[in-house]
Amino acid sequence: MKKKAFTRRKGQLAVLCAAALVLCPLGTGAGRLDQLTGASYIVEGQQSQDQPAPPPSVPAGKLNSYVTDGSIRVSDLLEVAEDYSKVPQDFLDEIEGRDSITVDRFQDYMLEYKLPGQYAQRFIDDYFIFKQGDKFQYLPVEKGATKHRYDWDNLVHYSYEKDYVVNGSSRALKGVDVSVFQGNIDWYSVKADGVDFAFIRLGYRGYTNGAIKVDSNFHQNIQGAKAAGVRVGVYFYSQAISRAEAIEEAQFCIDELSGYSLDLPVVFDLEGAQTNQYRTRGLGTQTAVNMVKAFCDTVENAGYDSMYYSYAKFLAEHEGMVAQLEGYDLWMAMYYRVPFFPYNFQIWQYSSTGRVAGIPKEVDMNLWFLDYQPS
Secondary structure (H helix, E strand, O other), rough: OOOEEEEEEOOEEEEEEEOOOEEOOOOOOOOOOEEEEOOEEEOHHHHHHOOOOOOOOOOOOOOOOOEEEOEEHHHHHHHHHHOOOOOHHHHHHHHOOOOEEEEEHHHHHHHOOOOHHHOOOOOOEEEEEEEOOHHHHHHHHOOOOOEEEOOOOHHEEOOOOEEEEEEEEEEEEEEEOHHHHHHOOOOHHHHOOOOOOEEEEEEEOOOOOOOOEOOOHHHHHHHHHOOOOOOOOEEEEOOOHHHHHHHHHHHHHHHHHOOOOOOOOOOOOOOOOOOOOOOOOOHHHHHHHHHHHHHHHHHHHOOOOEEEEEEHHHHHHOOOOHHHOOOOEEEOOOOOOOOOOOOOOOOEEEEEEEOOOOOOEEEEEEEEEEOOOOO
């Protein structure tokens, strides 16, 4: 697949484009890496416990090519259904033979036939749609946040991987992210399998007691990856609940990185609480924004590039967060065949069940997009 490599020295990220063999430096700054081959590159508030009821009629997506004047072509519904094995045959039989159905009627069918959430999302883009049992949660798309211009018709799907191909040329880099949970990794085999980059977990904060620890495989992973020629960044799994704790986590990373050089950013991994036991339960939007800024600014001031990671649903539930963090690069997770995330992002983590030579267990797979022009 992707056979490109990229290097970073003292805060400057660069990409070596295999076709042209030209080193193209990227600008640095507070959380932003700005240029790649002459173009910007792309690399799932306090969550309410009482979610608002879905609107009686979700407006047709303004940017959705499948929707025209509030209606969806049945031919498109049938064609897209081929991407999703769980679209019920009863639904397909119901719409067969018609020219189109309205978005309102489609919403009725979503509930009646229990359509997969990511299939339904392909036809509505004014709202994030998340399946909750037999119901759907609707979260509005932020109007003020900068939007990307990816064309998902360029996605290519393989058994365990994806690529982004424009005019016959790959325009994305293949990457993984790993921790102790992937076991002992043969990094030379990883490199030989076409992996361009890896983000390695440096450490984490305990989700109940808040203690900070280094990932027990961090040092062997970073040393092995660098020896094999895999470009490396690191991430810290946060359970911070304040700006001060985010700074503490950033300083822990800086201290642990002593003696290492990085090719890629130091990443603040911010995720929602999985149970009521998590200390981050009920984390407010503004607190989350302040923590991302504090972490990223701290590592930037120490000479590293920075980025933050989260998943689409967390960012959608914390309305306003993406817009407030537009000065900081985003690594976004969403395990959809075709992602729905309208905002600017640089890396897409598209699977947690990837298979890569040299990694004995399933691994997260990522695309770092090379072509990006925000709207």
